[in-house]
Amino acid sequence: MDRKSLFEIRHINFCYEKTVAIEGLSLDIEPCKFYGIVGPNGCGKTTLLDLLVRNKAPGSGAIRYSGRELREYNRRELAREIALVPQDFYINFPFTVREIVLMGRHPYIPRFAPPSAKDIGIVDEIMERMELDGFKEKYVTELSGGEKQRVVFARAFAQDTPVLLLDEGTSNMDIQHTLHTLNMAAESVRLKKRTVIAALHNLNLAAAFCDNVIFMKTGRIVSEGKLDDALTEKNIKDVFQVDSRVYFDRYSNSKQVVFRKI
Amino acid sequence: MLKKQGVGATRGLQTLCFISLLLACIILSTGMGYIEISPLQVIKVVISRITGASDLLQGMDSVFPYVIMDVRLPRILTSAIVGAGLSVAGVIFQGILLNPLADPYTLGISAGAAFGASIALLLDVMFIGCYTVPLFAFIGAVLTLLAVMFISSSGGRTSSNNLILSGIIVAAILSAGISFIKYVADEQVSIIIFWLMGSFGSKSWTDVFLTFLFVLTGFVICLFFARDLNIMILGDRSAGSLGIETNRLRIVLLVTASLITAGCVSVSGIIGFVGLVIPHLMRFFVGPDNRKLLPASALVGAILLLAADTITRAVLPTEIPVGVLTALIGGPFFCYIFRKRRILKTYG
Numbered sequence: 001m002d003r004k005s006l007f008e009i010r011h012i013n014f015c016y017e018k019t020v021a022i023e024g025l026s027l028d029i030e031p032c033k034f035y036g037i038v039g040p041n042g043c044g045k046t047t048l049l050d051l052l053v054r055n056k057a058p059g060s061g062a063i064r065y066s067g068r069e070l071r072e073y074n075r076r077e078l079a080r081e082i083a084l085v086p087q088d089f090y091i092n093f094p095f096t097v098r099e100i101v102l103m104g105r106h107p108y109i110p111r112f113a114p115p116s117a118k119d120i121g122i123v124d125e126i127m128e129r130m131e132l133d134g135f136k137e138k139y140v141t142e143l144s145g146g147e148k149q150r151v152v153f154a155r156a157f158a159q160d161t162p163v164l165l166l167d168e169g170t171s172n173m174d175i176q177h178t179l180h181t182l183n184m185a186a187e188s189v190r191l192k193k194r195t196v197i198a199a200l201h202n203l204n205l206a207a208a209f210c211d212n213v214i215f216m217k218t219g220r221i222v223s224e225g226k227l228d229d230a231l232t233e234k235n236i237k238d239v240f241q242v243d244s245r246v247y248f249d250r251y252s253n254s255k256q257v258v259f260r261k262i
Numbered sequence: 263m264l265k266k267q268g269v270g271a272t273r274g275l276q277t278l279c280f281i282s283l284l285l286a287c288i289i290l291s292t293g294m295g296y297i298e299i300s301p302l303q304v305i306k307v308v309i310s311r312i313t314g315a316s317d318l319l320q321g322m323d324s325v326f327p328y329v330i331m332d333v334r335l336p337r338i339l340t341s342a343i344v345g346a347g348l349s350v351a352g353v354i355f356q357g358i359l360l361n362p363l364a365d366p367y368t369l370g371i372s373a374g375a376a377f378g379a380s381i382a383l384l385l386d387v388m389f390i391g392c393y394t395v396p397l398f399a400f401i402g403a404v405l406t407l408l409a410v411m412f413i414s415s416s417g418g419r420t421s422s423n424n425l426i427l428s429g430i431i432v433a434a435i436l437s438a439g440i441s442f443i444k445y446v447a448d449e450q451v452s453i454i455i456f457w458l459m460g461s462f463g464s465k466s467w468t469d470v471f472l473t474f475l476f477v478l479t480g481f482v483i484c485l486f487f488a489r490d491l492n493i494m495i496l497g498d499r500s501a502g503s504l505g506i507e508t509n510r511l512r513i514v515l516l517v518t519a520s521l522i523t524a525g526c527v528s529v530s531g532i533i534g535f536v537g538l539v540i541p542h543l544m545r546f547f548v549g550p551d552n553r554k555l556l557p558a559s560a561l562v563g564a565i566l567l568l569a570a571d572t573i574t575r576a577v578l579p580t581e582i583p584v585g586v587l588t589a590l591i592g593g594p595f596f597c598y599i600f601r602k603r604r605i606l607k608t609y610g
Binding site for chain 2: 050053054055075076077078080082083086088089090091092093095096099100103104106107111152155156159165
């Protein structure tokens with residue numbers, strides 16, 4: 001057994017009723033890296049992330065996390081290991097922004113106990129770093145889509161887990177906040193030895209931030225590897241059926257992808 | 263941290279205020295009615311009954327203890343407990359269905375109870391005396407809940423939208439059934455209609471203890487899961503990743519809140535708007551945190567339904583069913599807070 005892997009995914013399948021979402025997928029995720037998952041709509045990115053956080057259980061196959069079967073973990077214990085920023089952030093009740101971010105500490109606070117000084121400290125620090133100080137006592141129901149998404153992101157950061165899963169976690173943010181948020185995630189990979197797995201639609205963001213990239217199509221992995229090896233014109237054509245040019249860009253210091261009008 | 267303690271103290275003070283207000287309402291309303299009794303005399307009678315000190319009753323009309331202990335208090339306490347129960351159930355239904363428009367009756371619980379009661383009244387079954395109708399109502403409510411949960415579940419999971427849809431469908435079928443029963447009922451039809459409109463007339467201490475048992479047990483369970491219910495507003499995927507067994511929590515709270523509702527409805531009949539309006543009103547004052555919202559809603563729900571029942575019993579010239587009164591007051595009031603809230607742009 002290769003102990004270097006954080007997640008060992010072996011031949012997993014998952015179906016919704018009769019539609020196959022994940023088919024015979026195997027993958028190793030190494031710790032302390034920023035992974036990007038790219039692929040067309042409905043290729044199984046979200047399902048894969050849900051399987052990793054155990055919101056869904058695979059129909060067959062096995063997922064191991066830190067050398068232990070994922071399904072053997074206690075739910076609360078798992079919540080201290082893996083955090084998820086979901087795609088949707090529809091909140092119907094007028095909690096304040098601070099209350100929502102504090103919910104990220106839920107797995108650490110015993111039932112009926114108030115949050116500890118440490119919990120409060122972490123929440124305040126995250127709010128400051130996410131530039132949410134000004135919103136603290138604002139109702140989350142009054143915020144715009146992008147602002148709400150930042151709050152949801154801050155909530156996941158407050159969970160302070162070794163693994164962070166992002167499901168299009170920045171899709172509604174402006175470019176300033178997208179870069180800021182992804183930078184925070186990337187920084188925590190370097191400084192806190194966090195592992196980030198992000199489903200991304202923007203290939204250039206993936207190119208700028210990811211160490212490894214996973215190409216998915218119809219529930220399978222088409223190609224996976226180091227960014228420089230995997231982000232190729234052939235893979236993009238293979239997965240998205242579009243022509244592109246991939247080149248090394250000096251300014252962004254990474255590979256970049258460009259498209260043109262047909 | 264200091265600020266935190268300050269908040270805790272205010273919350274304690276608030277709860278204390280609500281409890282005192284509830285006690286005051288109970289004592290005042292016990293004195294109100296066809297025979298006027300002063301609050302002091304009410305307190306004396308209750309204390310003498312509890313402690314057995316009969317010298318407190320000296321110089322008092324001998325009918326007062328009977329009126330207070332056997333006629334008014336059971337009715338008043340039942341109305342307060344039902345008010346609390348319906349409000350707590352309302353908070354829970356709105357929380358788990360993620361829908362601020364849900365109420366204890368959203369899943370067809372009331373239609374089920376009404377159908378059960380209508381059958382008992384139509385067939386005139388009386389095998390356990392005056393508790394036959396409540397028993398039928400309770401069974402109707404529970405069977406409806408099971409049916410709704412069965413229809414809405416797929417592969418062991420239940421989603422809020424499916425629950426609401428199934429509830430509406432089942433309620434519609436049952437309403438048709440009730441109409442049919444009314445149509446064939448002949449002379450029983452007025453009794454059925456009266457039961458459907460809700461009333462606390464001629465309640466006994468057994469009713470008090472039965473409802474209290476349901477509401478208190480349910481309330482404790484709901485309070486136990488209050489923080490988990492807060493997390494549920496983030497949606498299933500986030501709540502799951504925060505360590506909540508979302509499906510299990512939803513079923514536990516759904517069954518608890520439904521049993522509270524069934525217990526209340528089977529004793530009182532259908533009393534509308536309490537379970538919808540009170541949670542909204544209290545969210546306006548104490549915020550959406552269920553740990554504060556549940557106790558506040560329970561106490562204020564008790565006070566308001568007690569007040570409404572006292573109005574129909576002692577203030578209005580003729581008694582009208584309390585369910586009609588709550589709908590007549592609650593409906594327009596709900597429109598008011600709904601509009602006001604939209605202007606403030608806070609939803610919920």
